Amino acid sequence: MNTEKATCKEVMNHICDNLGEELDSPRCVAIKTHLDSCDSCKKYFTSVETTIQFYKKYNVEVDDNTHKRLLDFLGLED
Amino acid sequence: MSEELLIQKAQNGDRAALAQLVKNYEQTVYNFSFKICRNKERAEHTMQETFLSMVKNIGQFSGKSKLSTWLYTVVSNNCLMLARSQKKHDYSSIDDEDNLISEENIADWKITPDQISENNELKVILDDAIQNLPAEYRVVFLLRDVEGLSTEETGKITELSIPAVKSRLHRARAFLRNELNKKLSYEH
Numbered sequence: 001m002n003t004e005k006a007t008c009k010e011v012m013n014h015i016c017d018n019l020g021e022e023l024d025s026p027r028c029v030a031i032k033t034h035l036d037s038c039d040s041c042k043k044y045f046t047s048v049e050t051t052i053q054f055y056k057k058y059n060v061e062v063d064d065n066t067h068k069r070l071l072d073f074l075g076l077e078d
Numbered sequence: 079m080s081e082e083l084l085i086q087k088a089q090n091g092d093r094a095a096l097a098q099l100v101k102n103y104e105q106t107v108y109n110f111s112f113k114i115c116r117n118k119e120r121a122e123h124t125m126q127e128t129f130l131s132m133v134k135n136i137g138q139f140s141g142k143s144k145l146s147t148w149l150y151t152v153v154s155n156n157c158l159m160l161a162r163s164q165k166k167h168d169y170s171s172i173d174d175e176d177n178l179i180s181e182e183n184i185a186d187w188k189i190t191p192d193q194i195s196e197n198n199e200l201k202v203i204l205d206d207a208i209q210n211l212p213a214e215y216r217v218v219f220l221l222r223d224v225e226g227l228s229t230e231e232t233g234k235i236t237e238l239s240i241p242a243v244k245s246r247l248h249r250a251r252a253f254l255r256n257e258l259n260k261k262l263s264y265e266h
Binding site for chain 2: 008009012013016017019020040043044046047048050051052053054055056057058059060061062066067069070071073074076
């Protein structure tokens with residue numbers, strides 16, 4: 001397996017491919033080493049993580065009227 | 079009362095158990111529907127149709143998979159069906175591997191996820207960005223990254239192989255990141 005220095009493009013691809021997965025192959029170690037020392041890739045990593053967080057935190061609540069309409073629609077009113 | 083028991087009672091015609099199952103999942107289904115549709119009216123319609131399908135078919139539910147997986151499948155299929163009947167997406171930017179991940183335009187962002195609840199302008203940006211993402215990619219991104227399902231569960235719901243789920247997730251992440259970067263980076 002290739003353990004040569006990783007390029008920014010490769011690191012960015014890796015981030016999108018494997019975010020959230022614990023990988024410890026030699027190639028992943030080379031990529032983590034690059035990430036630790038490359039400002040651009042760190043920013044890219046943060047922006048991908050932030051993208052996911054934005055969509056996780058943007059939520060809507062079922063209000064009382066919506067709940068009532070649902071039970072009414074299903075014929076399951078209290 | 080356990081979910082298994084609730085399902086059994088609902089299968090035997092217990093309406094209170096059926097109503098409890100609806101109550102247990104309405105928030106999850108409504109939120110997921112909204113995240114796909116980005117429209118509260120359409121999300122409510124999708125939620126109603128999803129639970130109607132549950133009420134009609136609860137008798138056939140075998141319990142082999144989780145009820146939540148079954149509900150996610152109904153919402154996802156509803157979304158994909160709707161998308162096929164609507165405008166066609168432009169796949170060129172998501173299919174262009176070279177431009178999808180670019181070393182250019184890397185900058186800090188001027189806003190953090192904690193600011194989402196009080197920032198309506200940001201909500202519009204997020205809605206616009208994900209609506210530009212083709213539905214087949216949107217569903218995978220939402221199931222895997224936002225709802226936190228496993229790659230295997232996501233594959234089962236979308237009827238995709240594991241490599242196909244990973245490929246779509248990779249492209250969806252990069253695409254959305256690029257869309258948001260245009261609006262949120264300090265350099266713009």
